[in-house]
Amino acid sequence: MTDHKQMIKNILEQSEKPPLCFLHSFGCQQNVSDGEKILGLLCEMGYGVTNDITAADLIIYNTCAVREGAELKVYSLVGNLKNLKKKNPGLIIGVCGCMAQQEKTVEKLKKSYPYVDIIFGTFALGELPRLLYKALTEKETAVDITEYNTDFPEDIRPVRSSSFSASVPIMYGCNNFCSYCIVPYVRGRERSRPPEAIINEVKELVSSGCKEIMLLGQNVNSYGKTLDEPISFSELLRRINDIDGDFRVRFMSSHPKDATKELIDTIVGCEKICKHLHLPLQSGSDRILEAMNRHYTAEKYLETVRYARSLIPDLSFSTDIIVGFPNEIAEDFEATLDVVRKVRYDNIFSFIYSKRTGTKAAVMEDVTPEEEKKERIQKLLEVQREISSEGFRRFIGRTLTVLFDSADDEGYCSGKSNEFIIVKAKADASVIGSFRKVKITKAFNWALEGDII
Ligand code: SAH
Ligand code: SF4
Numbered sequence: 001m002t003d004h005k006q007m008i009k010n011i012l013e014q015s016e017k018p019p020l021c022f023l024h025s026f027g028c029q030q031n032v033s034d035g036e037k038i039l040g041l042l043c044e045m046g047y048g049v050t051n052d053i054t055a056a057d058l059i060i061y062n063t064c065a066v067r068e069g070a071e072l073k074v075y076s077l078v079g080n081l082k083n084l085k086k087k088n089p090g091l092i093i094g095v096c097g098c099m100a101q102q103e104k105t106v107e108k109l110k111k112s113y114p115y116v117d118i119i120f121g122t123f124a125l126g127e128l129p130r131l132l133y134k135a136l137t138e139k140e141t142a143v144d145i146t147e148y149n150t151d152f153p154e155d156i157r158p159v160r161s162s163s164f165s166a167s168v169p170i171m172y173g174c175n176n177f178c179s180y181c182i183v184p185y186v187r188g189r190e191r192s193r194p195p196e197a198i199i200n201e202v203k204e205l206v207s208s209g210c211k212e213i214m215l216l217g218q219n220v221n222s223y224g225k226t227l228d229e230p231i232s233f234s235e236l237l238r239r240i241n242d243i244d245g246d247f248r249v250r251f252m253s254s255h256p257k258d259a260t261k262e263l264i265d266t267i268v269g270c271e272k273i274c275k276h277l278h279l280p281l282q283s284g285s286d287r288i289l290e291a292m293n294r295h296y297t298a299e300k301y302l303e304t305v306r307y308a309r310s311l312i313p314d315l316s317f318s319t320d321i322i323v324g325f326p327n328e329i330a331e332d333f334e335a336t337l338d339v340v341r342k343v344r345y346d347n348i349f350s351f352i353y354s355k356r357t358g359t360k361a362a363v364m365e366d367v368t369p370e371e372e373k374k375e376r377i378q379k380l381l382e383v384q385r386e387i388s389s390e391g392f393r394r395f396i397g398r399t400l401t402v403l404f405d406s407a408d409d410e411g412y413c414s415g416k417s418n419e420f421i422i423v424k425a426k427a428d429a430s431v432i433g434s435f436r437k438v439k440i441t442k443a444f445n446w447a448l449e450g451d452i453i
């Protein structure tokens, strides 16, 4: 144990009751996974975990910078903490993650929210013990947004929110610099974890009963390129598929420019890999795709989809779409709708473009009024609702494998099928955390319903 960890442990041991920490992660699964490791680190030092923010001695917001809305939410929540801090001056408040990695955030927090004790970026997660020690022993805000070239220590045991579904990062950072995106600036260049570390983690999870492994990376298709002994993502998938056990594997995200036939063939050939591909389209207009620096055309994207469907006719696709990129005109938006209608996604995550200072797109001229962008996103959602309600009907009468994850008050449990579609069925909570066969009887535009057989 490092000195700071031990010193914090000594301080915490003196308190009357075990101190509690509350952590909330915003943004993508990568961030949620970081949050689980931060909790692991805190538990090692003697903190207990609470979901009740008012009972916490340490509150950490692990933030996302991908859109302005995500940032505003954090400022508003941090603003709300002022009263808690007044009532309990010993409370330690931390802000970390992608938003904290930016200099402008540090300045704003220091100026307008001076009661924040710790600010640390995505590279400095492992520095938390040192920063926390500083916060516990000195008055000044402890800040670290250094771009360290080491990743989170491999030996930290994450505190996972689920015992049956686990996220496993396979790489960090991004080299793609899509012109709208802040991620490469706050997460740094692409680095891959060694395959042995990933495989050992998956084996351990599976032997402890985990049923679903989600492999994470900003562009999993470029996994392994920077390793001393490079291996492809497809090869990693095959090795994971060879691990014994009753579990399924998902991955995200897959950049369309790097989604190869080998990847599709691997999905076909590996029985543990879900027959679902999240392939972010962003736009269906070649002109906009070029301005976004995405390196593919709508036709190239559709070619990948066609190849995949020729091998797995029922493959489920989901995607991310940005509406209202600078100078997207009605014609560009129509091109997006056209691809959406051709692919017939089962699920779409759509976002109105949000200007991110420091990115290339931030200085592009943007003449489309916000109202028009809102109308476009409504139209996209409407088109998608029709597609999903029609598309979901293909499952009626069929039996899907569902991993149940929650129960409601009306006697239903729900979970996700291997196609990554929400399925609900009448069942008691004992099905949670296990695979069940469900015969589908009804299709909605957001989910399926059926009977466990
Ligand atoms: N690396 C992943 C996703 C990263 S962020 C990928 O490439 O797919 C998740 C999604 O947020 C992106 O796919 C994109 O649709 C959206 N996004 C990113 N930057 C955005 C911005 N400035 N405004 C609106 N949406 C954005
Ligand atoms: Fe952002 Fe593009 Fe990297 Fe995804 S691939 S994180 S959208 S820069």
Ligand code: F3S
Binding pocket: 026, 027, 028, 029, 030, 031, 063, 064, 065, 066, 098, 099, 182, 183, 186, 187
């Ligand atoms: Fe957000 Fe950072 Fe993920 S900006 S989307 S939390 S990598």
